[in-house]
Amino acid sequence: MNTLFPFALAIPEGIYFSAFLVFLFLGVILFLNILRQKEGRYAFPAAVHVAAGVLAILARDIMTLLVAWEVLAFSAFILIRGTGTARGRRISLRYLVIQVTGGVFFFFAALLHFGETGSLVTGILVPSAQPFMVAAILIKTATMPVHFWLTQAYPSVELSITPLLSVYTTKVGVLTAAQLIWISPAGFPVLAWLGAGTAVGAVILALLQHEARKLLSYHIVSQVGYMVAGIGLAAGFSAMAATAGMFHLVTHTLYKALLLLVAAQAVHHRGHEDLTRMGGLGSRRPLLLLCGIIGAAAISGVPFTSGYASKYLLKEASQAQPLVTYLLYAASVGTGLSFIKFTHLLFFNRANPPSSDPSKTRAPSMVPLVLVAGITVLIGLFPHAVPGVPRRAFFTPSSLLSALLPLAASALLWMVLKKRLTRPATTVGRAGTGAGGVHATDTRAKPFPGKAHAPGTRLRRGARTLHNLGPQAQVLLFLLVLAVTAGLLWPR
Amino acid sequence: MALDIAFYLILAAILVSAFAAIHVRGHLNAVIILSVFSVLTTVKFTFLQAVDVAMAEAVIGAGLMTALFVTAISKTRKRTWRAR
Amino acid sequence: MESPVIRVFLTRLTAGFLCLLLSLGFVVLLLDAGRHRAQTIPTQMEEPYTARSVAETGSINVVTAILMDYRAFDTLGEATVIFASVAVAAAILGKPGSPSNRTMGLLSRRQLSALLPLFFIFPLFVIFHGHLSPGGGFQGGVSLAVLVILIHVAFGDRFGEEVIPHRILALSEYGAAIGLVGIGFVGIFQGSAYLANVAAGFPRGTAGTLASGGVIPLLNLLVGMKVAAGLSSIYVHLAGHEAENVPEKRR
Amino acid sequence: MNHLPVLVVVIPVAGAFLISLVDTVRPAFKSTAALLVATAHSTTLVAAAYRGMTGPALLYSVGEWIAPVGISLMVDSFSAFFLLLLAIGHLASALVRIESGDRSEWARKSAALIALFFAALSGITVTADLFNLFIFVELATVCSIGLIARKRHPGSAVAGFVALMAATISGALLLFAVLVLYVATGTVAMPLVAQAAPDLPAHLHGMATAAIIVSFGIKIGLVPMHFWQPRTYHAAGTTVAAILSAFGLKIHVYALLRLLWFPLQAPVVLPGVYSILLVMGMVNILTGHSMAMIERNLVRMLAFSSIAHVGYILLGVAAAGRIGGSAAVYAVAAALFHTGMHTLMKSALFWSGHRLIHLSRSSRIMDLGGIAWRAPGSIIAFSLAALAIIGIPPTGGFASKWFVAMAQQALLPVLVIGAGTVISLVYYGRFFLIATRRDPPDSFPAPHPLSLRPRLQTAVVLALAVAAVMAGTRDVQVRSLLLRAAEGLVDQADFVGPALIGRGR
Structure with missing residues (x-):
């Protein structure tokens, strides 16, 4: 038998190498950003989080990968619970439980794989292990039915923590999927469909958000959907799709971190998250405006940005499944619309100019933003410079057109829906967080119906009472078990 | 023959005393009947020529245990004397 | 502490019946075991003790x-x-x-x-x-x-x-x-x-x-x-x- | 003749008397005496374990009387593994329980009782004689009752009584099984019973097996018979509960395995018993974890977690019995791995929990809010051990669960293991969140004036927790040890046969 924990590590090659570089770069940048914020108590878990993320991409065996998964989950748990509020604690525990559930599915898959092959080296898993792995991946990548942990946890942590969290957890899920999964039952690309569906669904939900980081969180879910779709398409449909998915991982990790940093700056100034009550930052802070526009353009896939390049590759790879392509187009439209709204509300909305003068912000706080924005722009202009990206003509007229069409649709929709989308949250209520949310009444006033009627209370009380059995009843039980055991063992 | 009859009588008496010890009212009475049970068991063991065991039963069952039980009951201050 | 259902079954009658049943079962099994030994092992286990102990x-x-x-x-x-x-x-x-x-x-x-x-x-x-x-x-x-x-x-x-x-x-x-x-x-x-x-x-x-x-x-x-x-x-x-x-x- | 098998029992027995003597004559030196005894005992245990692991099985005839008339002891690689656990246990519990000036009668007697308890556990582990086993089981019971029933602790007398009732039934059933085997085979020496076991009438064999399973099932807390455990551990307090759960329980697991495999020859004669154990194991995992999840008291929560983890051990054992043959060695090794890991993790959890409870003077989880900031060492040890016991890679707890799951032939037990992991995460995570709360109550009650040595205790607990974590990354070395131990149980070529009878004086 092999050792259970060989801890095989290797610097990856190709597109994985660029992912490794991005992980390393963003890890250092964001860690320093956290340190700069004087959040000393986050230093240790943040460092562990970064290390685990890097470990995940270096891992060459399944066990090390699983270790990285769990360390990521636990360090993120510590980071999330750091807010200290009761709600934060509840959310963090929920986060941890769902993450470890994913880890347990991973465990099953690894167990089955190991049982059949006797090896834990990274590679496509045996068929019997695949379903468990897919379940684990769905949880880790926050694919649509199980996305809630992400959209709950990320907006509720400290401002400097959210960018760091956005870098690793879901991306490591995508990485794992790319390395271990090859699933298409009866020629049907399950993962591609789930990913594309998530990309569209999450965008629709994102449109309904009014809180800056919540909106961005839904976009993480959506964008990771793109990647999952790419990985899913790789299974027998297009070998390039996995590379495209990984490339999208690279670009998205950068521009999403950038967007979250921008949002953090804005929220820091205004002291609240409500986008509809923000605005006017554009004229006061041009550098921030520039970074924000770069990020928004990249995520929307405007030509000559990094998002354009990776989305182009993805759509190219999904030719075999036209419906997936259309779904991705639809998601592009929604993304564009959403970020027009985001940029407008944050920078140009003249209804709520900032009260204090934000120009007094110290320059160092902008350093990480400028760095990340610069890299994003460079990738967008020279996509071939990224290691592992296939040689393609990225900027042909037809591809530019196919990228501009959805953006034009977004712009059109923006004209139509502008009022509706920018309406202050108080009149809309908490729309969009779920079904029936259109009611104007505040449903948060009484979140639970009251403790006495909480489900399962009777059951709990019953179970507790049962465990206070007196000695006589226990003796009776012993004898009963004896009788049953004896009956089972009596020769027949 | 007479010895056999006596032996079976003692066996029956052991059964009776055991039931009586459970069903009698009051802990003290039960303890005393239990010591009677021990004495009868001693006799039974002697009949079976297990004198060693008989001796142990006599001193432990009839002697020591009764003393300890009675002391314990007297320490519970009459609370459970007439309960049940 | 105990639920009334259990208490009903814990009457002295049930307890006595159970004890009787248990002890009967024990006795029957032990007798059976003795019979089994008498059939399979002719010499008594006690023999080494009784024969050798004095010496x-x-x-x-x-x-x-x-x-x-x-x-x-x-x-x-x-x-x-x-x-x-x-x-x-x-x-x-x-x-x-x-x-x-x-x-x-x-x-x-x-x-x-x-x-x-x-x-x-x-x-x-x-x-x-x-x-x-x-x-x-x-x-x-x-x-x-x-x-x-x-x-x-x-x-x-x-x-x-x-x-x-x-x-x-x-x-x-x-x-x-x-x-x-x-x-x-x-x-x-x-x-x-x-x-x-x-x-x-x-x-x-x-x-x-x-x-x-x-x-x-x-x-x-x-x-x-x-x-x-x-x-x-x-x-x-x-x-x-x-x-x-x-x-x-x-x- | 190598005297280690008997020394392992006799040294702590003499030590217990010595501790009592010192306590009567010079009370100040009681802790020193206890520590000395523990050190001597642990050294002997390690020596015996080393001998048992490396060489062929070590046989010992007390008083030079050969098996049918006398009492035989044996140390093979299987019992050597448990002797190793006991060595850790006795030394660690002596270190943890060094006190400063508690003059209550319970505190005075408990040192001797712990030494005796470990003597009894060693006796259970080394004996090759059924009646001798019964006596040591009874000795362990009496000692544990004394440790549970602390004076002036609310509910401890009742808990002691409940435990006593359970132990009485358990002892009676064990005695009954021994009696049936003795009457049917004419001997109480395990090798001779093992020789005769295949020829026993099926119903006698089955009834003896049922009685033994229920008897030790009560001790280790198989599910319908576990009701006495949480209450008992709660009343006993954390330091004692650690000893009972982490060490006492494991030795009873040892006795169950030894009896099933060796004198009863169950894998050959009665393989059906392992299906029962499999079901019981799954029920144990689910019940233990879900009860721990709804529990509000830290000690009871840990007690329920113990019940669940007995289930994991049983799953490995059941798989071993159902496979049979040499493949069973791997399954037994997995069960042993989990046994060892649980010993380390649970003792670390209980003993670090002791410090937290001591500081807040309450074992209710809600009262422990923010306590972590006052005892950082303890909470670190607690968290490490909790990570291991949840089964997070690369800790030892994960590795042991992995091997137990690998041994299973069906999918259902594996799913149960996974479900158990998630549930246990919920309750350990919840406790961690509450304990590290940033908004602690304004003032904790002043800690109890009588305290164990906190630094020493923290050091011991940290060592245990780190060992539990590290064992996972050293699984190759650990596994060779475990496979050797498992061979001792599964291949009894050393014993079945004329090993004990033919040897003249």
Whole structure:
């Protein structure tokens, strides 16, 4: 038998190498950003989080990968619970439980794989292990039915923590999927469909958000959907799709971190998250405006940005499944619309100019933003410079057109829906967080119906009472078990 | 023959005393009947020529245990004397 | 604590019925087991003991030979159980304090004080003749303990404490126990096994005389001491215990 | 003749008497005496374990009386593994329980009782004689009752009584099984019973097996018979509960395995018993974890977690019995791995929990809010051990669960293991969150004046927790040890046969 924990590590090659570089770069940048914020108590878990993320991409065996998964989950748990509020604690525990559930599915898959092959080296898993792995991946990548942990946890942590969290957890899920999964039952690309569906669904939900980081969180879910779709398409449909998915991982990790940093700056100034009550930052802070526009353009896939390049590759790879392509187009439209709204509300909305003068912000706080924005722009202009990206003509007229069409649709929709989308949250209520949310009444006033009627209370009380059995009843039980055991063992 | 009859009588008496010890009212009475049970068991063991065991039963069952039980009951201050 | 459903089934009738059923089952199984052995193993297990014990151990009493020689390790374990239960009684009941001074009537006390020395003959005989006649350390030790209890009951706990202080009881128990364990080591030092008797060089003596059976009389003495001291200190703890935890309930 | 098998029992017995003697004569030196005894015992245990692991099985005839008439002891690689656990246990519990000036009678007697308890456990582990086993089981019971029933602790007398009732039934059933085997085979020596076992009538064999399973099932807390455990551990307090759960329980698991495999020859004669154990194991995992999840008291929560983890051990054992043959070695090794890991993790959890409870003077989880900031060492050890016990890679707890799951032939037990992991995460995570709360109550009650040595205790607990974590990354070395131990149980070539009978003096 092999050792259970060989801890095989290797610097990856190709597109994985660029992912490794991005992980390393963003890890250092964001860690320093956290340190700069004087959040000393986050230093240790943040460092562990970064290390685990890097470990995940270096891992060459399944066990090390699983270790990285769990360390990521636990360090993120510590980071999330750091807010200290009761709600934060509840959310963090929920986060941890769902993450470890994913880890347990991973465990099953690894167990089955190991049982059949006797090896834990990274590679496509045996068929019997695949379903468990897919379940684990769905949880880790926050694919649509199980996305809630992400959209709950990320907006509720400290401002400097959210960018760091956005870098690793879901991306490591995508990485794992790319390395271990090859699933298409009866020629049907399950993962591609789930990913594309998530990309569209999450965008629709994102449109309904009014809180800056919540909106961005839904976009993480959506964008990771793109990647999952790419990985899913790789299974027998297009070998390039996995590379495209990984490339999208690279670009998205950068521009999403950038967007979250921008949002953090804005929220820091205004002291609240409500986008509809923000605005006017554009004229006061041009550098921030520039970074924000770069990020928004990249995520929307405007030509000559990094998002354009990776989305182009993805759509190219999904030719075999036209419906997936259309779904991705639809998601592009929604993304564009959403970020027009985001940029407008944050920078140009003249209804709520900032009260204090934000120009007094110290320059160092902008350093990480400028760095990340610069890299994003460079990738967008020279996509071939990224290691592992296939040689393609990225900027042909037809591809530019196919990228501009959805953006034009977004712009059109923006004209139509502008009022509706920018309406202050108080009149809309908490729309969009779920079904029936259109009611104007505040449903948060009484979140639970009251403790006495909480489900399962009777059951709990019953179970507790049962465990206070007196000695006589226990003796009776012993004898009963004896009788049953004896009956089972009596020769027949 | 007479010895056999006596032996079976003692066996029956052991059964009776055991039931009586459970069903009698009051802990003290039960303890005393239990010591009677021990004495009868001693006799039974002697009949079976297990004198060693008989001796142990006599001193432990009839002697020591009764003393300890009675002391314990007297320490519970009459609370459970007439309960049940 | 218990639900009423369970309580219904816990009537004395059910309990008695269950006990009867269980004991019947046990008896039937044991009889069956005996029948099985009678069919398969013709020679009796007890034979080696009865045939060999006098020659091998020098003890006329086979039971003592088994208890103190063949399976002396079990006896050591049992003696330790008694030690443990004394410790448990002490741990639960606390320090023996405030001995009551209730005594028996004058007449009883007078009679007892005359008879008490005679009472000690029996346990001492049982202990010292353990390898010759029925009895042994256990039985003699318990009888001694009962006598200590008798002194306490008849003459009052304070007098009992004066005659046989608790400290002495405890010390003699520990001393006897350490002696018991220590004697076992003689076998190891003699190149034999732990708790070995004749094999360790103890003189076998002439079977039937007081000085026979090798180490058996010594073991009997130590076990007797230990049991007597242990059991009587349980009583001392119990008698000195203040029942402060019992809630007062008067009707 | 190598005297280690008997020394392993006799040294702590003599030590217990010595501790009592010292306590009576010079009370100040009691802790020193206890520590000395523990050190001597642990050294002997390690020596015996080393001998048992490396060489052929070590046989010992007490008093030089060969098996049918006398008592035999044996140390093979299987019992050597458990002797190793006991060595850790006795030394660690002596270190943890060094006290400063508690003069209550319970505190005075408990040192001797712990030494005796470990003596009894060693006796259970080394004996090759059924009746001798019974005596040591009873000795262990009496000692544990004394340790449970602390004076002046509310409910401890009742808990002690409940435990006593359970132990009485358990002892009676064990005695009954021994009696049936003795009457049917004419001997109580395990090798001879093992020789005769295949020829026993099926119903006698089955009834003896049922009685033994129920008897030890009560001790280790198989599910319908576990009711006494949480209450008992709660009343016993954390330091004692650690000893009972982490060490006492494991030795009873040992006795169950030894009896099933060796004298009863169950894998050959009665393989059906392992299906029962499999079901019981799954029920144990689910019940234990879900009860721990709804529990509000830290000690009871840990007790329920113990019940669940007995289930994991049973799953490995059941798989071993159902496979049979040499493949069973791997399954037994997995069960042993989990046994060892649980010993380390649970003792670390209980003993670090002791410090937290001691500081807040309450064992209710809600009262422990923010306590972590006052005892950082303890909470670190607690968290490490909790990570291991949840089964997070690369800790030892994960590795042991992995091997137990690998041994299973069906999918259902594996799913149960996974479900158990998630549930246990919920309750350990919840406790961690509450304990590290940033908004602690204004003032904790002043800690109890009598305290164990906190630094020493923290050091011991940290060592245990780190060992539990590290064992997972050293699985190759650990596994060779475990496979050797498992061979001792599964291949009894050393014993079945004329090993004990034929040897003249």
